Amino acid sequence: MGKLNAFLNSKIIKTDVGEETYLTWKETISYAVGRGAQGMNTSMTSSKYINYFLTNVLFKKLGSKAMSTASTIRTFCGIFDAINDPIMGVIVDKTRTKDGQMRPYIKWAPWFVSLVMILFFIGSADASPVFNIIYTTILFVGLDVTYTAFDIPMGALAFSITPNGIERTKLFGVSSIVRSVLGALPQVFVAGAALLPYFKDHTPQAYLTSAIISAIGIVFLTRFTYKNTVERAEHKENVPSVKECFALLFKNRPLLMLFIGNVFFLLCKIAEQVSFYFVADLMFNRKYNIFVDVVKFPGFLFAGILVPKLIERWGKKADSRKFYQLCCVAAIILHILFAVVCFKGLMGKPEGESVSLFTGVLVIVFTGLTTIPLEFKNLIQKEMEAETVDYIEWKTGTRAEGIMLSIMSFTGKIENTFSSSIGIAILGITGYIVHEEGNVIQNAQTNWALFLLTTLVPAIGYLLMLIPMHFYNITGESHRAMMKDIFARREKLAEEKKVSNE
Numbered sequence: 001m002g003k004l005n006a007f008l009n010s011k012i013i014k015t016d017v018g019e020e021t022y023l024t025w026k027e028t029i030s031y032a033v034g035r036g037a038q039g040m041n042t043s044m045t046s047s048k049y050i051n052y053f054l055t056n057v058l059f060k061k062l063g064s065k066a067m068s069t070a071s072t073i074r075t076f077c078g079i080f081d082a083i084n085d086p087i088m089g090v091i092v093d094k095t096r097t098k099d100g101q102m103r104p105y106i107k108w109a110p111w112f113v114s115l116v117m118i119l120f121f122i123g124s125a126d127a128s129p130v131f132n133i134i135y136t137t138i139l140f141v142g143l144d145v146t147y148t149a150f151d152i153p154m155g156a157l158a159f160s161i162t163p164n165g166i167e168r169t170k171l172f173g174v175s176s177i178v179r180s181v182l183g184a185l186p187q188v189f190v191a192g193a194a195l196l197p198y199f200k201d202h203t204p205q206a207y208l209t210s211a212i213i214s215a216i217g218i219v220f221l222t223r224f225t226y227k228n229t230v231e232r233a234e235h236k237e238n239v240p241s242v243k244e245c246f247a248l249l250f251k252n253r254p255l256l257m258l259f260i261g262n263v264f265f266l267l268c269k270i271a272e273q274v275s276f277y278f279v280a281d282l283m284f285n286r287k288y289n290i291f292v293d294v295v296k297f298p299g300f301l302f303a304g305i306l307v308p309k310l311i312e313r314w315g316k317k318a319d320s321r322k323f324y325q326l327c328c329v330a331a332i333i334l335h336i337l338f339a340v341v342c343f344k345g346l347m348g349k350p351e352g353e354s355v356s357l358f359t360g361v362l363v364i365v366f367t368g369l370t371t372i373p374l375e376f377k378n379l380i381q382k383e384m385e386a387e388t389v390d391y392i393e394w395k396t397g398t399r400a401e402g403i404m405l406s407i408m409s410f411t412g413k414i415e416n417t418f419s420s421s422i423g424i425a426i427l428g429i430t431g432y433i434v435h436e437e438g439n440v441i442q443n444a445q446t447n448w449a450l451f452l453l454t455t456l457v458p459a460i461g462y463l464l465m466l467i468p469m470h471f472y473n474i475t476g477e478s479h480r481a482m483m484k485d486i487f488a489r490r491e492k493l494a495e496e497k498k499v500s501n502e
Helices: 002-008 027-045 048-058 060-094 103-121 129-160 165-195 202-230 242-249 253-264 267-274 275-282 288-294 297-319 320-347 357-396 401-428 444-454 458-469 477-501
Strands: none
Touching: 002 027, 002 253, 027 129, 027 165, 048 060, 048 129, 048 202, 048 275, 048 401, 060 129, 060 401, 103 129, 103 202, 129 165, 129 202, 129 357, 129 401, 165 202, 165 288, 165 297, 253 267, 253 357, 253 401, 253 444, 253 458, 267 275, 267 357, 267 401, 267 444, 275 288, 275 444, 288 357, 297 357, 297 477, 320 357, 320 458, 357 401, 357 444, 357 477, 401 444, 444 458
């Protein structure tokens, strides 16, 4: 027990990185399990599984209109969700309590997130279509509001927990691993339900069971985040408004380039949103779903371990922009190879038959490989987002973690909303046939859409992302110089305050 306590109380960065370090393993892991709780929620409510639940379970009575109905609901609720983020950002930045700005929300929001999530999956396919449309829309709004009250403070806390960029990268790395493990549990259960005697023919019950287990985990895990983390950044009473931060978005070239890159990333996200359909209808064997989900874990693991180690080793030579660009190039190459190598096995197989074992293995391998540059990119982008928060303080003299995180979250919500609605809409346009259990032979247009959306469309997205990243310039030495100015300003203000109090 003594060795465990010694480890938990030790610093996560033990080498001299030229800056003061703050985080212990206890605080780092406590924050990470909170991120894991978020992953459990998003895997149930924002992933491919909720699309399939909507179109092939709740709205199956609508027949050919199921896809367009689900797409419309996800579009308008997603837009509301994105707009809701900056509002929550302002609320967080204006919050002043004895527990800090972010931690009070981390204490209470998970209870409401969990309750609404369970209510969502109680929805029954046996109810009337009109009732299900109304019920689903109301619960989607509830999911959006409660999750935003949880998500924005959690993200902002990472920007406040330490000002050290290398330390933050390691925090993001550990969080990425924990989130990937815990977040995968609900997905693995739903995907693996196809292998279980009862849930094989009871898809709605598999979703509800997974939601209940996830809800319990979310409430339990976030207690550690609330109790064991510290907000270290200094905050003034006056913070920039949402309008001022959005205006600064267009004045700050690096921030704007990151914003545009996120918009192009929408094309890469479509593959994830149609993945369940890809496996069930193009591979014609939904049992592959569990393997497609599990094989993504190495990407999270490698990113969480290797990215912080590389950044720590490179030290002052670390360049987040070049790292980001390298990830995009690797992803482009892998997606093109995915299309070329798997084309015949996927598009040339006999109609109505499952893909061959060889093709199934190839799909699983390429799914795992393409996840690696994706997660490397996602992790380094977290530090780039933190740099934009530092930039706001450098420019205005005040920190606004909540608002700045909400601006980046805004683009993330737009990605999820439109990648989901576009993916579903495209399948609807091609004549996708909804079905809850068993297999249905889809037409050639639907199969082509599934193939292209999974392989070549993401490659186009990564290619477009390289354009704005060419102009991103808050990295390396420029960021360190900016932080020196910030610390000098803080010391000066602290000294002036001390003199005035005397």
